[in-house]
Amino acid sequence: xxxxxxxxxxxxxxxxxxxxxxxxxxxxxxxxxxxxxxxxxxxxxxxxxxxxxxxxxxxxxxxxxxxxxxxxxxxxxxxxxxxxxxxxxxxxxxxxxxxxxxxxxxxxxxx
Numbered sequence: 765x766x767x768x769x770x771x772x773x774x775x776x777x778x779x780x781x782x783x784x785x786x787x788x789x790x791x792x793x794x795x796x797x798x799x800x801x802x803x804x805x806x807x808x809x810x811x812x813x814x815x816x817x818x819x820x821x822x823x824x825x826x827x828x829x830x831x832x833x834x835x836x837x838x839x840x841x842x843x844x845x846x847x848x849x850x851x852x853x854x855x856x857x858x859x860x861x862x863x864x865x866x867x868x869x870x871x872x873x874x875x
Contacts (some may be wrong), residue, residue, distance in 0.1 A: 765848050766854050766865055766866075766867075767812065767865075767866040767867070768854070768856065768862065768863035768864060768865060768866055769802065769864060769865075769866040769869050770861050770862070770863055771785055771794070771862050771863070771864050772861070772862055773860060773861060773862070774796065774800065774802070774860050774861065775860070776860055776862075777794065777795075777796040777802075777804070777828050778796065779797070779798050779800070780794045780796070780798050780819065780820075780821040780822070781796055781821060782796070782816070782817075782818070782819070782826070782844070782870065782871040784796060784807060785804075785818065785868075787868040787869055788868065788869060789796040789868050790806065790807070790808075790856055791806075791807035791815075791817075792804050792806065792807060792822065792853060792864070792868060793805050793806070793807040793810070793815075793816045793817035793851060794795065794817075794827075794864065795821050795826060795837055795857060795860060796821075797821060797823070797824060797837070798808070798823075800857070802851040802855050802856070802857050803824070803837035803852070803855060803873070804852065804854070804855040804864055804865075805826070805837065805840050805850045805851065805852055805853070806850040807874065808844070808850070809828040809830065809831075809833055809835075809848075809850070810842075810850060811828065811830070811831055811833050811842075811848060811850065812828075812830050812831055813830075814828040814829050814830030814833075815829065816828060816835065816850065817869070821837075822840055824836065824837045825837060825843065833848055835848070835849075835850060835864040837852075838852070840852040853865050861871055
């Protein structure tokens, strides 16, 4: 079972915008679509490292601000790119609050 942690209000992210969340695992971009759906992806484009949180959100996709690679917010897969994909994370909205997979926040245990 996935445990979720509150990271803020849905209203903190403009429609067709994003918010950067720094986690123990790295930076995650949390996106809000025009119809208030929320998605979470790795913030770094695999092509040239562009910050996806600064990209343009359209439909259920985001375009990297550096070289226009387009990523599906559902799958993290780059459209039309052979090796382009970013990680996706569990996120949901409950009572107007954005909840993200708590495992992103916890630090990995050292062996």
